[in-house]
Amino acid sequence: MWLVVGLGNPGKEYASHRHNVGFMVVDEIASRLRADAFRDKFSGSFAKGRAGDEELVLLKPMTFMNLSGQSVQPAAAFFKVDPPHVIVIHDEIDLPFADVRLKVGGGHAGHNGLRSIVGSLGTADFVRVRVGVGRPGPGFRGEVADYVLSSFDSSERAELQDVLSNATESVLDVLARGATAAMNKLNTKAAKKAKGPSASVLSASTSASSSASSSESTSRENTPRSGGESRRGR
Numbered sequence: 001m002w003l004v005v006g007l008g009n010p011g012k013e014y015a016s017h018r019h020n021v022g023f024m025v026v027d028e029i030a031s032r033l034r035a036d037a038f039r040d041k042f043s044g045s046f047a048k049g050r051a052g053d054e055e056l057v058l059l060k061p062m063t064f065m066n067l068s069g070q071s072v073q074p075a076a077a078f079f080k081v082d083p084p085h086v087i088v089i090h091d092e093i094d095l096p097f098a099d100v101r102l103k104v105g106g107g108h109a110g111h112n113g114l115r116s117i118v119g120s121l122g123t124a125d126f127v128r129v130r131v132g133v134g135r136p137g138p139g140f141r142g143e144v145a146d147y148v149l150s151s152f153d154s155s156e157r158a159e160l161q162d163v164l165s166n167a168t169e170s171v172l173d174v175l176a177r178g179a180t181a182a183m184n185k186l187n188t189k190a191a192k193k194a195k196g197p198s199a200s201v202l203s204a205s206t207s208a209s210s211s212a213s214s215s216e217s218t219s220r221e222n223t224p225r226s227g228g229e230s231r232r233g234r
Helices: 018-033 069-078 112-121 144-148 154-177 179-195 199-207 210-221
Strands: 002-006 039-041 044-051 054-061 086-092 100-104 127-132
Touching: 002 018, 002 069, 018 044, 018 054, 018 086, 018 127, 018 144, 018 154, 044 069, 044 154, 054 069, 054 154, 069 086, 069 112, 086 112, 086 154, 100 154, 100 179, 127 154, 154 179
Parallel strands: 002 054, 002 086, 086 127
Antiparallel strands: 039 044, 044 054, 100 127
């Protein structure tokens, strides 16, 4: 048994927001698997389904993002799902739009939905499906929270269905192959895509200047990233 959780905020006014991409993916999974109708329980909305030999429960917490753990923990307890079999799908500003990555464990990186789930489960050792929404561009006025609590732009909406399909495939791969195998497959594929066909040319052109720039690179790598950014549920 698996518990597949999509994070978001309840209400029509939030439905199209970047912060609600977890809800969108769960709805896509439910449609793909022809899961049961969603019902209200666990301070959320849940449905049962099956992927091959694996039973799963789909859950959309209706607590608002910051309190997601108050829905996830009782659902996991009721269905007797241990944290390694909990999959949480969430927006990720540290990935470019449309990138999908898998991760097991780790910190919450300022994501208040993850923060709540870690606190309620008492562990961070669950599977995360990180759906990239990118960071706001230079012309965006507002905080990071304002950005994730806004809708995808027109160019992003044109690609959004493919993003949801890719995230769904990642979840199904975890169910079929296990988290480690699925993670290695997806993240290796993503790394090869990021490397690109011109990587060898770039490597050759930069090797001559690598020693001259090493001290500058070290300085940049050791510069702490700015903190304090967090994502609000509403």
